Amino acid sequence: MAAENLPELVLKQVDKYESVDSNVLAAVLETDHQNIIGAIKSLQCHEGLVEVEQRCSKKWLLTDEGKQLLREGSYEYNIYKLVPHEGISQARLMKIAINAKIGFSKAMSNKWIRVDKSGNMPMVFRNMEILEDETVKDLDLIQCSKSDLVRDRVLNELKKRKLATEVVMKSLFVKKGEKFTKKLEKPVTDLTTQMIQDYSWQTKNFKDYNYNAMGVFPAAGHLHPLMKVRSAYRQIFLEMGFTEMPTNNFVESAFWNFDALFQPQQHPARDAHDTFFTSNPSISTNLPPTYLERVKAVHSKGGFGSKGYRYDWKVEEAQKNVLRTHTTAVSARMLYMLAQQPVFKPVKYFSIDRVFRNETLDATHLAEFHQVEGVVADRSVTLGDLVGILYEFFHKLGMEKLRFKPAYNPYTEPSMEIFGYHEGLKKWVEIGNSGVFRPEMLRPMGLPEDVNVIAWGLSLERPTMIKLQIDNIRNLVGHKVDLEMVYESPICAMDINM
Numbered sequence: 418m419a420a421e422n423l424p425e426l427v428l429k430q431v432d433k434y435e436s437v438d439s440n441v442l443a444a445v446l447e448t449d450h451q452n453i454i455g456a457i458k459s460l461q462c463h464e465g466l467v468e469v470e471q472r473c474s475k476k477w478l479l480t481d482e483g484k485q486l487l488r489e490g491s492y493e494y495n496i497y498k499l500v501p502h503e504g505i506s507q508a509r510l511m512k513i514a515i516n517a518k519i520g521f522s523k524a525m526s527n528k529w530i531r532v533d534k535s536g537n538m539p540m541v542f543r544n545m546e547i548l549e550d551e552t553v554k555d556l557d558l559i560q561c562s563k564s565d566l567v568r569d570r571v572l573n574e575l576k577k578r579k580l581a582t583e584v585v586m587k588s589l590f591v592k593k594g595e596k597f598t599k600k601l602e603k604p605v606t607d608l609t610t611q612m613i614q615d616y617s618w619q620t621k622n623f624k625d626y627n628y629n630a631m632g633v634f635p636a637a638g639h640l641h642p643l644m645k646v647r648s649a650y651r652q653i654f655l656e657m658g659f660t661e662m663p664t665n666n667f668v669e670s671a672f673w674n675f676d677a678l679f680q681p682q683q684h685p686a687r688d689a690h691d692t693f694f695t696s697n698p699s700i701s702t703n704l705p706p707t708y709l710e711r712v713k714a715v716h717s718k719g720g721f722g723s724k725g726y727r728y729d730w731k732v733e734e735a736q737k738n739v740l741r742t743h744t745t746a747v748s749a750r751m752l753y754m755l756a757q758q759p760v761f762k763p764v765k766y767f768s769i770d771r772v773f774r775n776e777t778l779d780a781t782h783l784a785e786f787h788q789v790e791g792v793v794a795d796r797s798v799t800l801g802d803l804v805g806i807l808y809e810f811f812h813k814l815g816m817e818k819l820r821f822k823p824a825y826n827p828y829t830e831p832s833m834e835i836f837g838y839h840e841g842l843k844k845w846v847e848i849g850n851s852g853v854f855r856p857e858m859l860r861p862m863g864l865p866e867d868v869n870v871i872a873w874g875l876s877l878e879r880p881t882m883i884k885l886q887i888d889n890i891r892n893l894v895g896h897k898v899d900l901e902m903v904y905e906s907p908i909c910a911m912d913i914n915m
């Protein structure tokens with residue numbers, strides 16, 4: 418039955434009976450009592466249409482076991498039926514009957530059967546000829562809503578046996594109101610120009626405002642979870658006194674991306690298989706000439722205690738434009754600028770921005786991702802300082818347990834991969850890479866000899882995926898992202914605590 422016409426169907430019944438109980442309406446209209454209550458409530462919104470009174474009544478209902486007995490006969494009746502005229506051994510009877518114990522004791526107290534213990538084993542005999550299963554008869558009356566025909570003593574006994582229960586039924590009693598009508602005129606919800614022009618608004622029945630209705634949720638912009646996590650990282654860096662580096666150029670020369678970082682020109686990462694080269698413009702020529710010479714020298718001949726790589730360094734290779742493969746290119750530019758200051762001042766820098774790699778795309782890799790990078794330059798900073806800062810940094814992200822594994826980067830020595838124990842996943846996850854920048858990188862820039870630089874980098878996507886329990890990066894970044902994920906992401910709904 419369609420829910421919309423239920424109120425009108427109720428009105429028809431009220432018209433017919435003058436007054437009617439909601440339980441009766443549910444039975445007559447063959448629908449759930451709850452639907453009837455809804456329909457009556459909607460009728461109450463029309464002033465004077467109906468009068469409604471709340472009623473409480475008690476009703477006896479069968480339990481599941483009661484219903485089962487109604488179908489299959491009571492235990493006591495079934496025991497009685499199993500006793501033949503010539504009698505049966507008690508032991509055998511107890512074996513073949515269902516729920517024998519209850520049935521037996523009931524049949525005994527009803528005096529339907531008796532036990533004879535004079536022989537060598539107790540025998541059970543019928544005690545009387547009964548015609549009817551009284552219990553089932555009473556259950557049947559309850560089932561047909563005629564519990565008033567069952568004696569109170571019996572009802573209480575059935576309740577004790579958990580075959581029937583008494584429930585309080587709340588219902589609404591509906592009577593015609595002074596403005597009763599069988600046909601419901603739908604109240605008008607919109608005032609139209611037409612109604613104003615022809616004055617028909619004066620006689621229209623307008624629907625009242627419902628000030629308690631939930632409003633429509635205002636449409637608003639949502640930050641993508643990645644951007645939310647990015648601001649959380651930014652906040653942590655700012656709390657630790659770091660300054661944000663300008664990271665707005667995605668296109669970088671190989672010089673800053675690789676050469677300045679003492680990454681040899683034959684290094685496989687500089688191959689087109691790993692790095693995107695741009696064709697227009699394909700080269701950058703505005704490289705600082707003196708510094709370029711020093712970089713060339715350290716690669717090809719060494720210096721500052723290093724032997725260098727001893728190969729023929731080519732400026733053409735350094736001039737090639739690439740989509741930066743890491744934000745460490747930005748750190749290199751910043752450290753070079755720092756070295757040009759007349760007096761060295763310690764710095765703490767960070768950046769969070771996009772980097773690009775020619776990766777084979779899969780569930781956890783895209784050709785671009787965000788890198789989070791921290792750099793500290795000061796006199797005599799050590800590996801110990803790096804470990805200390807990493808503990809502080811990851812502590813702020815909720816990671817207390819860290820492990821470090823020796824690693825290799827062309828620009829850092831020593832280098833360490835960082836692992837963090839993820840309490841949620843109950844396992845160690847790789848969370849970043851770090852190290853102390855090599856003299857081969859720092860000295861050609863012109864930084865004083867006692868200045869060391871420690872740095873670390875991690876991706877933004879990985880912790881976000883772990884946080885949101887997303888196992889395919891395409892569900893987080895790109896055209897397949899489900900916007901509901903963005904709207905409903907817990908990260909977007911609250912201040913995050915990674």
Ligand SMILES: N[C@@H](Cc1ccccc1)C(=O)O
Binds near residue numbers: 744790826829852
């Ligand atoms: N550039 C490194 C991260 C890193 C930054 C700074 C120091 C050491 C490592 C990477 O791309 O993984």
